[in-house]
Amino acid sequence: MVNIIKEQKGNVLSVRLVGSIEETVSFDQIIGQTGGELHVYCKEVPRINSVGVKGWIKYFQTLQQANVRLTFFECSTAIVEQINLISNFVCGGTVESICVPYSCGQCKSEFIAVFKAAEIKSMGQMVPELKCAKCSGKAVFDDIAEEYFGFLSR
Ligand SMILES: [Zn+2]
Numbered sequence: 001m002v003n004i005i006k007e008q009k010g011n012v013l014s015v016r017l018v019g020s021i022e023e024t025v026s027f028d029q030i031i032g033q034t035g036g037e038l039h040v041y042c043k044e045v046p047r048i049n050s051v052g053v054k055g056w057i058k059y060f061q062t063l064q065q066a067n068v069r070l071t072f073f074e075c076s077t078a079i080v081e082q083i084n085l086i087s088n089f090v091c092g093g094t095v096e097s098i099c100v101p102y103s104c105g106q107c108k109s110e111f112i113a114v115f116k117a118a119e120i121k122s123m124g125q126m127v128p129e130l131k132c133a134k135c136s137g138k139a140v141f142d143d144i145a146e147e148y149f150g151f152l153s154r
Pocket of ligand 1: 105107133136137
């Protein structure tokens, strides 16, 4: 079940998706049609299944055809996975920022940091070491850079 938090400012509609995207999600119903620009915040989407992916692409393609400017923010790891798998997943939209998984080498805790796509690109598809909030140890990117950041070189 997905909840949506919407905010309209001028011609920009911002929507925050909260929850897993599965069979029951009808984007037409929960977001509806919009003109101008749509900003989609995806940090709180823990998973999306294959039916959810179909519904997602169908909905955002309709907006793409209607010339809505799409921008995706704070894409969760589940969303980044789909962006890498399906070249058309963002339907002509822009990926502004993504969630990057980290793990601490010392206490093993895992966390997410948000980076701008342009920032990761400018660092050569890499992200810096971060300080662990729990133990102040060194936390490093916890995935395979060529795969996770692969979409940036498309
Ligand atoms: Zn730690």
